[in-house]
Amino acid sequence: MKQEWHKHFLTGTKPLQVQSAIAVLIIACPCALGLATPMSIMVGTGRGARADVLVRNAEALQALDAVDTLVIDKTGTVTEGKPRLIATETAGKWGAETVLRLAASLETRSVHPLAHALVVAMEAKGIQAASVADFASQTGLGVTGNVDGHAVVVGNQAQMQQQGIDVSALIPDADARREEGAGVMFVGIDRQAAGLLAVADPPKPDAKVAIAALHTAGMRVVMLTGDNARTAEGIARQVGIDEVHADLRPEDKASIIRDMKRKGARVAMAGDGVNDAPALATADVGIAMGTGTDVAIESAGITLAQGSLTGLVRARRLSQATMRNIRQNLAFSFLFNGIGIPLAAGVLYPAFGLTLSPMFAGGAMALSSLTVVTNALRLNALNLR
Template identity: 50%
Template sequence: MEEKNYLVSGMHCAGCAAKVERAVEGLEGVERVELNLLTGKMTVLFEKPDSPAMERIAPVVEKAGFRLADWKEEPLAGTEREERLEQEETGGSRLVWSILLLVPLMYLSMGPMWHWPVPEGSWGLWMNWWTQGILAGAVLWLNRHYLINGVRQLVALSPNMDSLIAIGSGSAFLYGLYLLVAGMWQGFSVEGMELYFESAAMIVTLISLGKYLERRSYRKTNAAVKGLVKLVPQEALVWHDGAERAVPLDEIRSGDLVVVKTGQRIPVDGMIEEGQAALDESDLTGESMPVDRAAGDRVISGTFNRAGYLKIRAERVGGDSTLARMIRLVEQASQSKAPIARLADRVCYFFVPAVIAVALVSLVGWMAAGEGFSFALARAIAVLVISCPCVLGLATPIAIMVGTGRGARLGILCKSAGALEALSRVDTVVFDKTGTLTEGEPRVVAVLPEEGMDADALVEMAAALEQGSEHPVGKAVYEHARLLNLPVRAVADLSVVPGRGIAGTVDGVPYAVGNSGFMQDKGISWKEDESRLREFMRQGASPLYVGRGGCPAGVIMVADSLKPDSRAAVDSLKRMNLRVVMLTGDNAATARHMAGELHIDEVVSDVLPDEKASHVMKMEERGDKVAMVGDGVNDAPALACARVGISMKSGTELAMESSDIVLMKSNPAGVAEAVQLGRTTLLIIRQNLFWAFFYNIIGIPLAAGCLYPAFGLTLNPMIAAGAMSLSSLCVVFNSLRLRGFTPRLGGLGK
C-alpha cells in the first residue's frame, strides 16, 4: 500500500468532488480516495507502490474537467497563496461592479411598476429594453467564469453547480434577447412581456455575493491552524562562543543552546540547562495558568515566556518540534472526511443531473398544462438556481475543520475526522491507571523486611535488579536507593517477565523482585494475610515482593498519587452517561481502593501489559463502543484496538502514534472535554445535513411551482438565487459557532 496526496483545482461544488472521487476510484489499483472540497486535497491509497494507476490519475481528472497537481506540505504558501488572495480581491471587485451595474438595471426594469420616471414613448421604451440587455450582458460578462466552467462541465458530461447557474442565467438572458431581436425584426412591441434581463443579472450577482461571503468565512474556519503558525518565531537567539546571536529558525540544529528572554516564545523542544521562568502554555494545552519551569525541565516550542531567562538545549527543531507536529495533525484532521459525510457524497453525485431533469420536466409540464413559455421558463430557471449541491458538500467538512481547530486550541489533537465522529458515539471509557489517573511517578512508602533481613539491604538488592528498568515501580525503587545513598550492585543472569517481575544473581545469590504471581512461579510463598500488608494496600499502596535464594526476603510498598483532577474527570464522564472502567496491573485490594477514591464502579485488576488489548477487544465484541485512555508503551496495542484511542502528551511516542486523539495536557479532564467536543461537532454536522436536505426537498418543488395550482404561489428566480446563496451561508455560519465551544463542567447529556 502507498498513499499519495494531490491538489485538485477547478471544483466549485460537492458534485464536482463526488465526480472526481468516482472517476479516480474506478481506476484499477486504487484502494481508497478521499477528496476535501474546501482545500482541494485528494488523498489516494494505492494497492502497491508502483501501481500503474499513478500515471493514469491526471488524465482521468482532466477528462472530468478539473486540474491536478502534486500536493505541497503548505498548499497556501508562495504563488498559490498569492493566487488565492488575488482570486478573493478579484472576486470582491467583480462583485462591486456587478452591483453597480445591477442597480440601474433594476431601476429600469422595476420603474414602470413603481411609477418611477423612466424613458417613455416608442423610442424610449426600446432604449429602456436595450439598455437593460446591455447592462445584463455586462454583469454576465463580469461573472463569465460561471458560464464558461458550467458549459465546459456540460460538454464533459459532468454537470456541476456552475452548469445550473449557466443554464438558468444564460437561458433567461437569451430568452430576453430573443424577444428584443424578434420584436425589432418582426415589428411587434415587447411591452408587458417578461424579458428576464434583471433575473439573469440578479442570479449571478447573488451567487457571486454568496461565494464571496463563503470565501471570507472559510478564512475563519482555518483560523486555528493560522493561530498555531503564528506561534512559530521567525528567528531565535543562540548562545555561541559566550555571546548571543540571532539566527533564522531554520538554521537552528539539535544540540544548539537557545536563549529565551521575557516576552519571547520558545522556538524549539528541549531541556532547560540554565535559568527559570513562568511559562504560558495556554496556546498549546488550553491551561490558562502559567507554569514554573527550571533547569532540568523539558519545554516545548510555541510556549510563551512571561517572566524569566532560560538557556535551552535544543532537542527537536523545525518540522520535528511539537508545534510543527500539532500543525500537521490539525491540517490532516481538517482535510480528512468523516463517515457521516458518505450519504451526502452519494447524493451529490446524482444531484445536478437530477435537478436538470426536474427543470426540464417543469418546463415541459407547465407548457403542456397550457401556461405560456415565459411562465414555464421562469419555473425551470427557479429550479436550476435554487438547488444547492454546495450546501450538501459543505455540511460536514466545514464543521470538521472548525471543530478540530477549536480542539487544537484546547489541547485536543484529533488525527482524523473519523476519530472525532467516533468519539461522539462512545459509551465506555477505559482508563489505564498509571500515568493517566495517577501521576505516574510512584514512590516507596514502606520497606517491610523479613526477620533477619536489613531494610537497606532489601532496597539495595531490589535496586540492583531494577537499575535500567523503564517500569514506574522499578524506577521508584531505584530512585529510593539513590536517596539513601546505597551502592548499586552488579547483576548477572538477568531475566525479565514483562508485567510480572525480574530475576537475577547478585554476588552469586539469586534474587527475584515482582508480584505475588511471579513469586509463586519461583516457588516462593508469602503470608499475604498479614495485617501490615493489608493496611498499606487498603491505602492504595502496591506490594513489590523480594525473594532471596528461594525464600521471602521482604516487601517494598510503593504508592502512586492520584492526579488532582482525576476524580472530577471521572464524575464528569459519568454525568455524560458514560461507563468508566479502570484497567490496572495492581492487585485487587489496591485496585479497589483506587477505584473507590475515583468513584469508578468497574475495575479490572492484575492485568498484564499484553492483556490490556484483549480486554478492550472483548468489550468491543460485546457491543461496547470503547475509548481507551493510556500513555505507556504497553498501552499501544489497547489504544489501537479501541474504537478511539486517546493518549496523553506526557506519554510515550508509541502510545501517541497508536492513538487517534492526543491530549496536550496530562489532565484526565481533557478526556471529558474531547468527548464534549466530539458530540458538539457531530450535532453541528447533523444540523447542517438536516438543513441541506430540508432546504433542497422543500425549495425545489416550491420553485417548480407545485403550490401554484392550489395556492397560486410561485417563486421568482431572483428570490430562488438569493435563497441558494443564503443556504450555503447558513451552513458556514452554523459551523463557525464551534469556534466559541467551551467545555462545560459536568458534561453534556447524551
C-alpha cells in the same frame, strides 16, 4: 418554434421550462450538504486543540459522542504516575538497605514508573547501584537478573509463583499496604523471599471531580490495571470508579474491551503506557495521555495534551457539541433542498403563477452555504470548562 426560443433567449425572457430547469440545477447544488460535516469537524478540531484535546482523526471525535463506557488505566492515568517508595519490609537474613540496593539496581534497566521510584529512593539514600547482568523483563509480571552475583527477582505475586519463590509470610504486610492504595513489589534473592517494597502513587488532584462529571454525563467508568486487586480497589474507592479489573496483562485488557463491545457497549479507552497500546487500538475510541509513551499516543485517535482527567470531560463535551452541530447543518441542508427544489421546479406555478428566478435561486444557494459555515463557526465559542 425555433425562432421563438431564440427570441426569448436574446431578449432575456426564457421559456418557463428552461427557467425552471436552471433554477433547479442551482438549488440542487449540494454545497451546503457537502460543507455540513467537514466544516463542523474542522472548527471542532481547532477548538479542541485550544483546550489541549488533540484530535488525530475525525472518526474518533464522532465516535466519542456515542460512547457509554470509559475504560481507564490506573498508573499515570488515574494516578499521577510519579510513585514514591514509602516502605521496605524484609524477610529472612536480608536487611532493608540490601533489599533496596539489589532491587533498585535491577530496576535501573526497566522503564516502568514503579521501577523509577525505586531508583530515585536508592539515589536519595546515597546507595551505590550494583552491576547487573542477564536482565530480562516479563510483561505484566516483573523483572529478573543477576545483581552482584545474586539471582534477583522483582515483581508481583504471580511473578514470584512463576519463579518458585514462596512469599506467603509477606502477604499480610502486602495486603495492609494495598488497602491504603499502595502498590507492592515482592523481592526474591537467590530463590528465597527477601522482602517487599511498597510504592504509593496517589490519584491525580482532578481525578475524583472528573469521574463524577463523566458519571453525570451518563458514562460508566471501568478501571483495567495490571496492579494487584486490593491496590486498584483502594484507588477506585478514592475517586469513585464503578468497576475494577486487576492483575491484568496487556492482552487481557484488549480481551475485556472486546467482550464489552460484543455485549453492545460503546467503549473508549484512556491510557498512557506501552502496555495500554493493544487496548487503545481495540476500543471504539482510543484516548492517550500526552504525558505518556509515544506508542500509546500513536495507537490513539485523541490525545489529551496535559494528561489530565478533566481533559476527558472536555473531549466528551467537544464531541457532543460537534456532532450536534453537524446534525444541525445537515438538517438545514436537507430542509433547504426539500423546500427549494420543488419551488424551483414550479410547484406553485399551477395554483399561483409563481416561479423561482435563477437569480434568486443562486442567492438562496449562497445563503445556505453561508448559514452552514456560520453555524459551524459557533463551535469556536464553545465552553469546554
